[in-house]
Amino acid sequence: PDRLDVLSGPGLTRETALQAVRPATPWLKVPASTELTRIGFGSCLDQRFPQPIWRAVMKAKPQLFLMMGDNVYGDIKRPDGAELVDAYARQLAHPEFKEARAALPMLGIWDDHDYGLNDGGAAFAHRDLAGDLFRAYWQDDALPARPRGVHSARAFGPPGRRVQLIMLDTRSFRSAFKSKGKDSTLPGKYAPDADATATILGAEQWAWLEAELAKPADLRLIVSSIQVLSDGHGFERWGNLPAERDRLMAVIERTGAKGVVLLSGDRHVGALYNRPLAKGQILIEITSSSLNRSYGPAKDIRTPELVSELHHAENFGLIDIDWSRRRLTMKLVGMGGEVLDELSVALADLGQQN
Secondary structure (H helix, E strand, C coil): CCHHHHHCCCCCCHHHHHHHHCCCCCCCCCCCCCCCCEEEEECCCCCCCCCCHHHHHHHHCCCEEEECCCCCCCCCCCCCCHHHHHHHHHHHHCHHHHHHHHHCCEEECCCHHHHCCCCCCCCCCCHHHHHHHHHHHHCCCCCCCCCCCCCEEEEECCCCCCEEEEECCCCCCCCCCEECCCCCCCCECEECCCCCCCCCCCHHHHHHHHHHHCCCCCEEEEEECCECCCCCCECCEHHHCHHHHHHHHHHHHHHCCCCEEEEECCCCCEEEEEEECHHHCEEEEEECCCCCCCCCCCCCCCCCCECCCCECCCEEEEEEEECCCCEEEEEEEECCCCEEEEEEEEHHHHCCCC
16 A cells, blocks of 8 residues: 555654654665765755666765755644645655665765755754654664754764764754845845844854764764855855854864765755865865756856856765875756866865875
């Protein structure tokens, strides 16, 4: 029987909702001892549409694939969250996704449409319900206990070749963004807000992040569902709360964290960005979006941190790690496996001298 038959009755209980989104077969796992040399990532995957990009992803054979948000589209309108339950259940039953899930270990963090509200933040009335569904779907024992968000961190590989993966929750604690005025030239609906009390991560997650960055690692991948460095648009981004973005840069510098790369999604466009940190260290961000929801060419204004073209066609990201040469190659890859953009950097450029 169809997993969606739980929604056919007059009401949906919390337990039947969790049962509907809980995978019948477990997610593949990557042992912590694994030396990672190829990591894939992407965002914006709609369960209602075909998902042919998984063929190219599987052909690339990443050891781990990161789902960076909008992993389903299930904005909640009913108090029982039936729309998000339906979205997760449909995704689990989607034949192309089922094939990919059987072949690829995956880890996820949410963005607004799997949080349950477009552009949603801490004020969302169904935040805890969405969190319960997220936990039931991902079955990830690294997640904090409810209701403290869905951020997570873990490390893979031996010392000298250790990859730290930090998945940020940019929804559960986030303050509202300020609407832009009529004089703004940027596409989008938000403007930078100088309110020093506004937050993206919340106090508890900030303390957790600082503790994680103090741990030893050779490469640190920080996943933010929304873009961090981009200043070329007025959609959701860290630049809407510039004090929070400055705080992120300061935490990286204060902890002495080296080898940091930012991964992001959300924008229905893929691109590469960078900005300088202290002592010659550079911070690179690679945005990959979307897996199957292209919106056409972006209207972002070109600003100095953007170091690539903007790719609106469906795409996913790859990071190849050459540990012997201490070098990373970051790629945006298209539907047919073609490389749309590429950037190669030494770990030394990221401040990692060892």
